[in-house]
Amino acid sequence: MNTQKPKRLLSLLALLLTLGLVAAACGSDAVDSVTDAVDDAADDVADAADDVVDEAEDVVDDAMDEADEAMDEADEAMDEADEAMDEAMDEVTALSVALVAPSASDDVAFTQSMVDSLAHLGVEPQVTDGTFNVDEAAAAIRAYAEDGINAIVVHGTQYGGSLAEIAPDFPEASFIWGTSTSTNDIANVFAYNPEADQGGYVLGYIAAGIDPSIGIVGPVEAGDAVAYIEGFKLGAVANGASDPSVVYTGSFSDVALATSAAQAHADNGVGVMTGTSQSAVGAASVAADNDIAWFGTQSNTETWSPDLTVASQVYRWDVVLAEMFALIEEGTLGGEVFSLTLENGGLDIEYNDAYELDADLKSEADALIDDIIAGTVATK
């Protein structure tokens, strides 16, 4: 038997074991060093992250503090505004107010604009509407004055003659009359007048941008109707339209004539229409039937032509009424004339969201409003 073989085998195993132990020892040190490096790096990252988080939290905290401060300030401002509004409302509602108007209170036109404006001021007036008959209106005006109403809104140019007779008989009452550019030198009459040509100009400009062929349905060639229509024509021509066609029906209330006039425009092939007065509802319905874009004035006329109303010039009488009521409270019962303008917010251009108006055209119109307010564009 050879005894050298087990010895050699044992020697070989011992060598391998030694090498293995050495290798294991060397490998363990490398892993540990790597692990340590990673741990160090992780610690660095964690520290850095903590720093960032801390900084972010500080920033957020600062921002929240600022926001809280701003909210507090806003709350204070709101409280002050509420108080001011309450005071104003107390002053306004302390007055007794009556309204005499020619058409229905919900005519989506001249009378409704006044009713809405009074409601916006929190005023609930006694109302006599539908008084196209001037004598009926005169009786109502006198009755309100006899009843001791403080402020009587006489909403119609045509009532001026009656007012000249009635107002001097009641020097303690204030008569708020429009649309008129004059108080007729009566001490207890305020006058109000919309510069309707301003909004008309803007709407006419937009209209010509949609279609240069334009038809207009007017009632009687007087008052704010003619101002709006002339402004509309000027604006349209300024944007490249030929002279728009105008039909005055001769009536503020004749829907049949307004409808017929609008149909004539439609037969002539116009692409855009507008109209004013409560009779314009007939024209708007013809426009809707013939897929013709429509522009409204006095009140928002979207309900007449929901999809094809592009925009409306809305009268915000409350802007000037608030001033007049304040004057009456102070004891000044008349003698001043107030105007609704784009500048004082008495005229407002309301766009119809349902109508997709070209964005560039709308931007031009907005710029035009600024120019009119600045006085660089003449609308008359």
Added chain:
Amino acid sequence: MSDFFTLSVLISTFAAALRFAVPYLLAALGETISQRSGVLNLGVDGIMLLSAFGAYYTVVERGSHLQGMLVGLAIGLFMGIVYAVVTVFLHAEQGISGIGIFLFGLGFSDLLFQELVGASQPVPRLPRLDKLPWVGDTLKPLTDLEYFGPLLFDHDLMTYFALLLVPIVSWVLSSTTFGLNVRAVGENPQAADSLGVSVRRTRFIAIVTGCVFAGLAGATLSLQLAVFQHNLTNGIGFIAVALVYFGAWQPRWVLAGALLYGLVTATRIRWQSLNIIPQSASDLAAMAPAIITILALVLLARRARGPAALTKPFARH
């Protein structure tokens, strides 16, 4: 002016005149029947207003033009009964009671409108022939005819119905026993009574028929315009009464008067839209239909003789 004298513009103007004339024609035909029996009805405008609101409100609520027309007719029938009772049985003075009916219609229609509807909202317009359900496609080739399509076939059914009523009313008045009775009680109620004709019943039926026509006129107006508002008629009923005088109590001449009024109105509007009439003359132009109609009335009414017993209440002695 040359813009106006083109075939397409002339035809659309005539078509507009026809559309415009329909409510006048319906109301005036009814008033003709009433006046031929000796009863003046100045309440036509008020009845038209009530019916116009009734028809409009029905379409707002139910969406049916047919139901709207029927409601308008029913209101005319009811108001006719009221007016007939007041004038025939209670012997009220016709002019005063007619004005009363008008004022009632003017105020009550507005009250109902304010309470039930509020703001004026357009409703679907009375459909023209090619838009009629079921038959519209069949009739479309007619409305598409060049020139004559818009003139003759581009109207709603009430336009054709009103035109059809002209020969019918004329025939009834001239060729039927009822028509003979109507004319007899309008000329000499005592003589008619002595011959066994019931003056009261004949006048009652004539008044109610006239008011039904007024009801149809009002309903047609609001559904043609597709809206209602305060005093929608703007005196159409009174102009219809004038047209009866202008038409010498003859349905065909009443038709002529209504068409003349419609044509003058449509022409002046078309001239304005074409800038033929200067804007400065718009007020004068607005008066043209009334002026021309009054002139025609003055010229023609001089040789026309109305029913001898017109406005005279009848009481058997």
